Amino acid sequence: MMLSDTDTKTIHQVRHLIQCRVFQHIKITDLLLDAEMRESKLSKGFRSLYGVTISHYHLTISMEYGKALLESGAMVKEVAIKLGYRTTGNFSRAFVKIFGKPPSNFQVHK
Structure with missing residues (x-):
């Protein structure tokens, strides 16, 4: 999957948010608000960068x-x-x- 530098930076920020919210159940819709990115792009981009789904991570x-x-x-x-x-x-x-x-x-x- 081709990601722009901005997309990659945004996905890294989402990963950081997930790490900070280890005590909470996270909904992808909440992450979408923070990322300002389409769900499919965030999900596929995250998996492309980290090799796992957001929920599994x-x-x-x-x-x-x-x-x-x-x-x-x-x-x-x-x-x-x-x-x-x-x-x-x-x-x-x-x-x-x-x-x-x-x-x-x-x-x-x-």
Whole structure:
């Protein structure tokens, strides 16, 4: 996909916004407001630059942060709440999707 320098810069800014919003569930419509770009161009451009979809990128960085919290002694329920999940089950399913193992495998037992 051909992206102009402006498009590339905008997509890098969107990536930064996603990183800053690790604790929130992000809707692509919210990112479109920030990017002032068509959805298809943003989605395809992001995938072209980073090799993953926007939603998978956000999920991955959220779960990496969650994993770090677990490894530093946080409880699964605490991490789930901090990352904005309504239930630990939803958090656990998302975690397994990224790491292939449940969050309890990464939890430090005191």
